[in-house]
Amino acid sequence: MSTLNITRGPEFTAILGLGVFRGEQVVPNDDLIEPINSSDEWIQKMTGIRTRVRAEHDTSVVDMSVAAAEQALAQASLSAAEIDAVIVSTITHPHITPGAAPEVADRLGITAAAWDISAACAGYTYGISQADALVRAGSARNVLVIGSEKMSDWVDPADRSISYLLGDAAGAVVVGPAESAGIGPTIWGSDGSGAHLIRQSDDWITVRDNDDVAFPTLFQEGPSVFKWASFKMAPVALEAIAAAGLTPDDIQVFIPHQANVRIIDQLVKQIGLPEQVVVGKDITDSGNTSAASIPLAIERLMRDGAAKSGDIALQIGFGAGLVYAAQVVVLP
Numbered sequence: 359m360s361t362l363n364i365t366r367g368p369e370f371t372a373i374l375g376l377g378v379f380r381g382e383q384v385v386p387n388d389d390l391i392e393p394i395n396s397s398d399e400w401i402q403k404m405t406g407i408r409t410r411v412r413a414e415h416d417t418s419v420v421d422m423s424v425a426a427a428e429q430a431l432a433q434a435s436l437s438a439a440e441i442d443a444v445i446v447s448t449i450t451h452p453h454i455t456p457g458a459a460p461e462v463a464d465r466l467g468i469t470a471a472a473w474d475i476s477a478a479c480a481g482y483t484y485g486i487s488q489a490d491a492l493v494r495a496g497s498a499r500n501v502l503v504i505g506s507e508k509m510s511d512w513v514d515p516a517d518r519s520i521s522y523l524l525g526d527a528a529g530a531v532v533v534g535p536a537e538s539a540g541i542g543p544t545i546w547g548s549d550g551s552g553a554h555l556i557r558q559s560d561d562w563i564t565v566r567d568n569d570d571v572a573f574p575t576l577f578q579e580g581p582s583v584f585k586w587a588s589f590k591m592a593p594v595a596l597e598a599i600a601a602a603g604l605t606p607d608d609i610q611v612f613i614p615h616q617a618n619v620r621i622i623d624q625l626v627k628q629i630g631l632p633e634q635v636v637v638g639k640d641i642t643d644s645g646n647t648s649a650a651s652i653p654l655a656i657e658r659l660m661r662d663g664a665a666k667s668g669d670i671a672l673q674i675g676f677g678a679g680l681v682y683a684a685q686v687v688v689l690p
């Protein structure tokens with residue numbers, strides 16, 4: 359009986375380059391508080407957010423992805439021809455089909471495999487896991503992973519539950535072969551029983567069939583999401599640290615999804631991260647940019663000199679689904 363050939367890739371992978379695009383407008387709390395009967399003080403105290411970045415009307419998920427990816431390719435010193443797969447994580451690309459990724463690839467001069475993933479605020483860490491596996495299996499040598507969101511297209515300015523939290527941005531990395539392990543095992547999962555906690559207000563069929571149903575926007579049950587993120591994500595992070603063969607004391611940089619500064623502080627405490635750990639808190643200026651938030655926070659820490667290439671970083675994404683994924687990585 360004949361057997362099939364299979365591919366095998368390198369033993370180790372790493373993040374080889376990083377790029378970001380932040381929405382062109384910086385929107386302070388004061389610009390958003392009137393329709394939600396809120397205040398700058400309340401938003402800062404309850405979320406840590408001072409401003410969020412939002413994209414211009416004509417700037418798309420694809421535009422932001424391309425801008426971030428160009429930087430990531432340049433930092434990795436790789437050309438378009440050396441990329442074998444493009445993964446775009448987004449929940450805000452305005453087409454059910456085609457996905458954003460093939461268009462992003464085309465704009466970058468890439469004709470390799472390209473697809474979208476929908477894993478909300480865990481999308482970047484889901485993408486890293488996929489890219490790591492693809493490279494180690496020999497299915498791709500270098501993979502572009504992009505988290506890109508234009509959240510502002512999907513907010514109701516009068517919605518008090520989530521609208522004021524959200525920003526627009528893209529973050530991109532290249533994952534490729536490495537001499538030693540730069541991406542640890544991913545610990546991931548889902549809890550679909552919480553699907554109703556963060557969601558689109560109405561589905562597209564309901565919108566189509568009912569003249570009185572408004573254009574769908576995002577909505578969340580904030581207190582339930584807060585509890586889930588603050589208390590259920592620490593064990594996931596601890597498992598990712600252990601799976602990498604490390605302890606919390608080995609973690610130099612912590613980059614959780616940027617959902618709320620109070621959630622971030624709670625996670626630091628519950629994971630038992632050392633006092634000197636550098637913590638990503640880009641949410642204060644960029645808001646919650648969903649799949650883009652982790653690469654954005656990494657870029658900010660590295661630009662500020664708080665984190666550097668080679669640092670051991672724990673990253674964890676979590677959000678609508680509910681879905682989550684964590685892994686330890688070496689910063690590019």
Ligand SMILES: CC(C)(COP(=O)(O)OP(=O)(O)OC[C@H]1O[C@@H](n2cnc3c(N)ncnc32)[C@H](O)[C@@H]1OP(=O)(O)O)[C@@H](O)C(=O)NCCC(=O)NCCS
Pocket residue numbers: 394395396397400404405479518519522556578579580581582583584587617618621646676677678
């Ligand atoms: C959204 C969030 C900041 C709201 O904070 P909270 O303390 O849970 O708010 P609650 O809904 O329990 O309301 C508490 C009080 O604040 C008020 N409030 C709620 N939203 C408000 C707003 N946007 N502005 C001003 N006041 C607000 C409520 O009316 C309530 O007032 P009361 O005590 O007088 O009745 C918080 O739940 C949160 O961050 N959740 C997680 C969000 C998240 O991370 N989502 C994305 C995950 S990927």
